[in-house]
Each structure stands twice: as structure tokens, then as C-alpha cells.
Amino acid sequence: MRRPERVAKTTAKAKLAGSIPPEFETPKKLARVIAGGGPLTQRANGRDKDKETAPEQQKAAKRVKQEPKQCKPAAPAANKAPARAAAHRPPAAAHQQPVKVEKQPMPVAEPAEDAGEVAEEDEENLHPVPQKVTVGGSPVYVVDKRLGKGGFGQVYLGKRLPRRNVPASRASPVAIKFEHKTSKGCVAGGPPYEWSVYAALGDVYGVPKLLYKGQCGDFFVMIMDLLGPSLWDIWSLKGQRIHQKHAACMAVEALSILQKIHAKGWVHGDVKPENFLMGPAESDRASRLWLVDLGLATKWRDRTMQHVKYEQRPDDFRGTVRYASVHAHLGRVASRRDDLESLAYTLIFLLEGRLPWQGYQGENKGLYVCKKKMGTSTEELCRGLHKAFKEFAEAAMSLRFEDEPRYEAYQALFEPILYGATSSEKPISIDPSLKVGQKRGRAELDWEEEGDGTARKRLRQGMHSQQWITVYNKHVVMKQRYHYNVATARLDVHVRKGLTDGLQISSVACTGDLWALIMDAGSGLGSQVYKLAAGQFLPKEWIMEQWDRGFYISSVAGSQFGDSLTVMSKGTRFTQQSYKVSDIFPFEWIKKKWREGFHISAMATGGHPGRQPNAYPQPAVCPWQWAIVMSRTTGYADQVVELDFAYPSEGIHKRWDIGYRITAAAATPDQAAFALSLPRRPAAMDEAQETLRTSTFPSSHVKEKWDKNLYISAVAFGRTVP
Numbered sequence: 001m002r003r004p005e006r007v008a009k010t011t012a013k014a015k016l017a018g019s020i021p022p023e024f025e026t027p028k029k030l031a032r033v034i035a036g037g038g039p040l041t042q043r044a045n046g047r048d049k050d051k052e053t054a055p056e057q058q059k060a061a062k063r064v065k066q067e068p069k070q071c072k073p074a075a076p077a078a079n080k081a082p083a084r085a086a087a088h089r090p091p092a093a094a095h096q097q098p099v100k101v102e103k104q105p106m107p108v109a110e111p112a113e114d115a116g117e118v119a120e121e122d123e124e125n126l127h128p129v130p131q132k133v134t135v136g137g138s139p140v141y142v143v144d145k146r147l148g149k150g151g152f153g154q155v156y157l158g159k160r161l162p163r164r165n166v167p168a169s170r171a172s173p174v175a176i177k178f179e180h181k182t183s184k185g186c187v188a189g190g191p192p193y194e195w196s197v198y199a200a201l202g203d204v205y206g207v208p209k210l211l212y213k214g215q216c217g218d219f220f221v222m223i224m225d226l227l228g229p230s231l232w233d234i235w236s237l238k239g240q241r242i243h244q245k246h247a248a249c250m251a252v253e254a255l256s257i258l259q260k261i262h263a264k265g266w267v268h269g270d271v272k273p274e275n276f277l278m279g280p281a282e283s284d285r286a287s288r289l290w291l292v293d294l295g296l297a298t299k300w301r302d303r304t305m306q307h308v309k310y311e312q313r314p315d316d317f318r319g320t321v322r323y324a325s326v327h328a329h330l331g332r333v334a335s336r337r338d339d340l341e342s343l344a345y346t347l348i349f350l351l352e353g354r355l356p357w358q359g360y361q362g363e364n365k366g367l368y369v370c371k372k373k374m375g376t377s378t379e380e381l382c383r384g385l386h387k388a389f390k391e392f393a394e395a396a397m398s399l400r401f402e403d404e405p406r407y408e409a410y411q412a413l414f415e416p417i418l419y420g421a422t423s424s425e426k427p428i429s430i431d432p433s434l435k436v437g438q439k440r441g442r443a444e445l446d447w448e449e450e451g452d453g454t455a456r457k458r459l460r461q462g463m464h465s466q467q468w469i470t471v472y473n474k475h476v477v478m479k480q481r482y483h484y485n486v487a488t489a490r491l492d493v494h495v496r497k498g499l500t501d502g503l504q505i506s507s508v509a510c511t512g513d514l515w516a517l518i519m520d521a522g523s524g525l526g527s528q529v530y531k532l533a534a535g536q537f538l539p540k541e542w543i544m545e546q547w548d549r550g551f552y553i554s555s556v557a558g559s560q561f562g563d564s565l566t567v568m569s570k571g572t573r574f575t576q577q578s579y580k581v582s583d584i585f586p587f588e589w590i591k592k593k594w595r596e597g598f599h600i601s602a603m604a605t606g607g608h609p610g611r612q613p614n615a616y617p618q619p620a621v622c623p624w625q626w627a628i629v630m631s632r633t634t635g636y637a638d639q640v641v642e643l644d645f646a647y648p649s650e651g652i653h654k655r656w657d658i659g660y661r662i663t664a665a666a667a668t669p670d671q672a673a674f675a676l677s678l679p680r681r682p683a684a685m686d687e688a689q690e691t692l693r694t695s696t697f698p699s700s701h702v703k704e705k706w707d708k709n710l711y712i713s714a715v716a717f718g719r720t721v722p
Ligand SMILES: Nc1ncnc2c1ncn2[C@@H]1O[C@H](COP(=O)(O)OP(=O)(O)OP(=O)(O)O)[C@@H](O)[C@H]1O
Pocket: 065, 081, 084, 085, 147, 148, 149, 150, 151, 152, 153, 154, 155, 175, 177, 208, 224, 225, 226, 227, 228, 230, 274, 275, 277, 292, 293, 294, 295
């Protein structure tokens, strides 16, 4: 089946970066990361399958939050919130280290997976809070019992110091949040980042009022409205499940609060049951809902009222793994859609008692959770629940980066649940301006239409779809030839014939253990060598030998059994090369090489010999490997990576619009990765680029593309949307 995709615009201008010195240095460490340059050879044995020839003269990036342990219901002791994150571990592995300096002062993303109660107690003993506090002209407050603790701060009940003539009972108690000056929430020893967000959002409906702030000894102190139990506490006390009417109330009110926060230009960034608090018990605000913890909030709109720019840093995760949106897992800049996806997970968690991705542990927890989120259909996620929850989840997950959520329409989905509900069935008071539950509203969402008239739902169908992804670039008329479903034994026959005909290998790919080979006369490459290495991904010694002889890796592919096909060429523009093989997409290493002036010049995926690459759900040990080849002097001024669990990705279209073009692609059954590059000289890049995804190799489509002077520039087989 053919799925035409969008053609990239042709007007983009490249922004030029400083030139990279064409030095050739000998690498110091050779742990699968090597440099170098040698002759042709290679064997293979051999039978053809398919082959076509174009007519010769044819027209041409924290914070990671701890999740409360679900097995233990909250202690019945009054005001003791459930244990939350305490210990923040330093980055465990090099690939997880935070890299770039933030544009605005914000806490740094950091992994903190298995925080424990011991660390929580340590923190309390390590930095005991003062017994009395006065900051910013506030009255003196006596610090009473602890109400809660997060990864950054500790919150205590504050009672006003009794004064002569004023009975203590008349002074309202407050909540006092202490953040030690060494806390990760404090920017360079200065006040917590959260303060600046409170300053911007202080008056917003559903956000607690900040009464006073200031420094007291080594602590930054915020004195704010005292609130009551969190939705997590309520869920725990109600037997770890809540009623649908209750959840519908929460949904409507939470949407109202998020709408108001978003209207101020902010995204909350950490929507979860622990951050929704009710008013204090037995007060007139007891049934109101509030959203606390603004420490991860970011702006979705800049000062000029423009939406912030789309960006993806695959290793920059902020939030709480259990409730984070898939976009947050993938390191995409936060936008309004992320809060809504997290709200959908929050509601489903409160109703069902758990989410399907709970229980993963270990270094790649985030990756597995994200894969599971992508692989779980909304049908499965909301089975047995009122359809409003599924429809809301679908709507949230279908939002694009800049889309304005349709809050009122989502609220209306919950109307049928609340219609006629008694006040005891609606334990959360709803924004009076909403009139929810008083009259029946629209229960169906009107979906916007795509250009082809289909509803713009981006459903997670929970099924695997693997397809051929082919990328086409405009090129002057040239001869191009492709072979696919080529058995290892037949590869050499094709390569030799192509070389005899004056063609060079320009791309390679693999599906299962059958190879695809693209050869053409337009690559500008000199002599070539290739190696088919059985059970080796990649053949390190051979690559080093060829580097010594002046060859550079020009294309690479891997089979599901860990065999690899590496093509090395002379006549490339490269002056230095490195490669890395890794179980997870090695974004940290890529960023390091970018800083050294390298760019991705080839990518491949391959199975681990002996593992079952197509097993699903996938085992704890990753069955797939990535091979990333990076080179110096590629002619690119800039490069970005788009990594997704579903292709086509919105990010690719956004990058096309500003002049980037896909220059390398690779995919596993779960993820597709694309390197998009901005040419140093705009004219050097073919102007037009198109992509196709097809369930079989697109042999007939290729000929149509050739008729339009579009030639295959990259090919991969793997994850796409169905
Ligand atoms: N205004 C308040 N009134 C009563 N309790 C509060 C208030 N604010 C916070 N709490 C309690 O303290 C806990 C920690 O607060 P908060 O989430 O602001 O801290 P944090 O260190 O930023 O946490 P996190 O690690 O989630 O970012 C909350 O979950 C809640 O139980």
C-alpha cells in the first residue's frame, strides 16, 4: 500500500555555522569508536531476486520524578502525605548526563529512579528546618508538622505565633515550603526556579496563593495557602480506586485549571495525582481542587506571544515517568498537549488503580515505559470505563505540538457522567462559570479533518506496523538501480555487476536477513569495498583496516540476526570518522560528537545475535542495536535527530519547513530515527525531498519518482504508523 507523504518546501535558506577544521586526528580510545581510512574487496556468494534500472537518459534535551510506591496505601496518620521522591542519584551513565546549558534558569534533568524512605529521613536530619520563620515581612510562623516532601522541598504546616490580644485560633494556618539552598530546584545557589513561576501564575484559578517568600538561614522559604489531601491520598484512602463520577469531576475541574495556566502561557509539566490537592479539610475550600508544584513548568508561548520552537533532545526527560506524555519521553519541548496527556493517564490511574507500564525497572525504564505507552491502545487503556475517558485520552494524544486544546469540548465529554449527580457524588466543586452537570452538553468531540477528509485522530492502536521507509532527493538525471530481498549469497553478484556498470553503492538496508541495495552513478564516490560480516555488528577490525587505506564508511545495514553489511568508499568528503554501537539510541554520544564538529553520515539497526529481535512484548534485555556513524567535513552546517515510536513524525515536517533534509534513516520494529541536516551551502542540498512508506518494497513507485527526477537517497525498514 502506498502512502504518499508531504514534499519538503524548496525555499529554505541554510544558516551558516563556523567552519570545522578538516583535521584528521587519531582517536585515543578505540572502544568501538574509531577513526581512520583502504582497498576494495569483498566476497559474497550467489541468486537475484528483483532488480530495476533507471533508463540511462531518463529525466532526473531534569528532572525525573519518583513515583510513590503503590502497594502501600497512605498511612492513616493525619497530614502525612505518602512518601515521594527523596534521593536524587547522580547521573548513572555517561549517556544520561545533562548537556546543554538551559536558555532560562531551570532545574537540570536528572535521573532519580529508586529513591527511598531512608534518604527522605536523612534529608530531614541533614538540613533540619528552623522552628520559627518570618520572611518577606510576614508574621512569625511556628513550624509545625510536615505535610509533605518532594524531590526539591519539604512542606510544613505553619501556625502564626500567638500575639497578645489575638487568639491563635483566629490566625489562619499556612503551608511553608522549605528548599535548601543546595536543592536542585535552586538555580546556582539562588532562589528556586519555582518562585519565578509562582510570580507569573500567582493569581491563576486553582494555583495556591504565594503569601510571602524569602530566605531564612540556608533555606529558601515560600509561605502559601494551606491545602488539604492530594488526589493520591484520596485514592489511597478509598481503596486505591475511585468512582467514575468522582473522576469526571476531577477531569472537568483539572481541565479548567490547566486551561487557565495555559492561557497565561505556561505548561505545568508534571501533572499527576500527587500534585492535585483539595482544600484543607473542614474549611469552606475543602471541596476545591488545586494544582501545586510548579518546579517543572515551562513557557509554551514566548514574550512575542509566538509558540515556542519545536525541538527534540531525545535524552532530556522532565517529569514523572508514570504520567509523562510520550512526547516528554522523547525529549520534545513541552507544549499544552503534554499536560493533557498526563491528565488522561492520571484519571485512568485513579480509576483503574494502575497503568499498564508500571513495574519496569532498571537503566532503560524510561524507554520501556514509553514503548509500552505507544504500544497500548486507548481501547485497552480504558476498557470498562465510560467512553468519555477514552475519548478524552484520544483527543489529548492526537494533539499536535502547537494545537490549542479544546478544553470545553473535553469537559463536555464528561457531562453525561455528571448529569443528575447528587452533590455527594460530586465531591469536587466545579468552577461555577462552567455549569457542568446542570444541562446535558455535547458528548462527542468534533474531530478536525485532515486534507483528505479523514478525522485527524492519531490513535495509538497498540499494534506493530513495519514498513519500508524510502527517502527521495531531487537530482539531475542519473542511473539508479535497486535490488531488494537479496539473499546474502547473491549480494556479491549485484555489487560486481553494478561496479562494472559504473555504479556505486549509495544506500543499503535489511529486512529480516534479506538485503536491499541501492546503486547509482550520482554519488560522486570513488572506489568501494564492502563487508558482509556474519554475527558482527559492526566488523571493527575490518573497518580499521579500511580506514588505514583511506576508505570511509558510506553506508551500513544490519540484519535481525546481528549480521552487518558495511560499505566503505574513497572519494567521500569526510576527513575523520567515528562510529558507535549501542543498545539504546546513543544521543549523548551524538551530542558530544556534534560538539567536536562531527555529523551523522550513516545509521543502521541490527539484532543481537542469539536474542529474539521480534519477540513482543520485548524482553528486559534490548534485542536491537543501533550503529551510528559520524564524520567530519560532511558539508552540513547543523544537524538534528528525530526519534519517534511512530513515523511519519510531526517533527520531520517542522524541520523540512526550515530547510533541514533527511540525510540518514534507520529503524527497529519500535522506533524510527532520522538525521536531518542543514546544508552549509543551501545549493549543495537537493531542494526537494519526499518520503514514502510502503508495506512492500516500493518498486513501481520508484519508477514514478525517477520520472520526476527524484532518486532514493535513504532507505530503512521498521516502525511506522499503520
Ligand atoms: N500548599 C500546600 N498545602 C498543603 N500541603 C502541601 C502544599 N504544597 C505542597 N504540599 C504537600 O507537599 C508535597 C510536596 O510539595 P511539592 O510537590 O510542591 O514539592 P516538590 O519538592 O516540588 O515535589 P516534587 O518532587 O513533586 O517536585 C505535596 O505533594 C503535598 O503533599
